[in-house]
Amino acid sequence: MCYHKFFCIETSLEHGISTLEIRGGAFPQVSGIIFKYELGKSAGNRIREVLIAGKVIDPEGYYVVATNDFLAAGGDGYQAFGEAIRADGDFTSVGGTVHSGAIVYNDAGRWIRDVVVEHLSGQESIAPVVEGRIVELHP
Secondary structure, eight states: OOOOTTTOOOHHHHHHHHHHGGGOOOOOOSEEEEEEEEEETTTTTTTTEETTTTTEEEEEEEOOOOOHHHTTTTGGGGGGHHHHTSTTTOEEEEEEEEOTTOOOOOTSSSSSHHHHHHHHHHHOOOOOOOOEEHHOOOO
């Protein structure tokens, strides 16, 4: 269960890999984080380590997660995002617009695709590399 002042990173990662065998579609795409999981364990008990900026996450820490509106609203079953947003004391939802102290930045007037295109259009080239952000452990 998630609670205010702590976004349940491990809970969300566990959810994201919970249907990996059936390709459930919720697999987490991450940046700025490294997580290790063990597929041989039961769903909900697979995450073995989570690092942010090279350090193990602090269970009492407060982390900002960048995501899209679909996932923030609980899409693909990511309920922890919505729980964290609704847990804030000043949460309101009026006409589909959500306000919460747990939301750091929200620009409903810009499409994510436009932000990505804008960023990429300023690049001379794109050279993807495998960074080892997601590691499957084998017992």
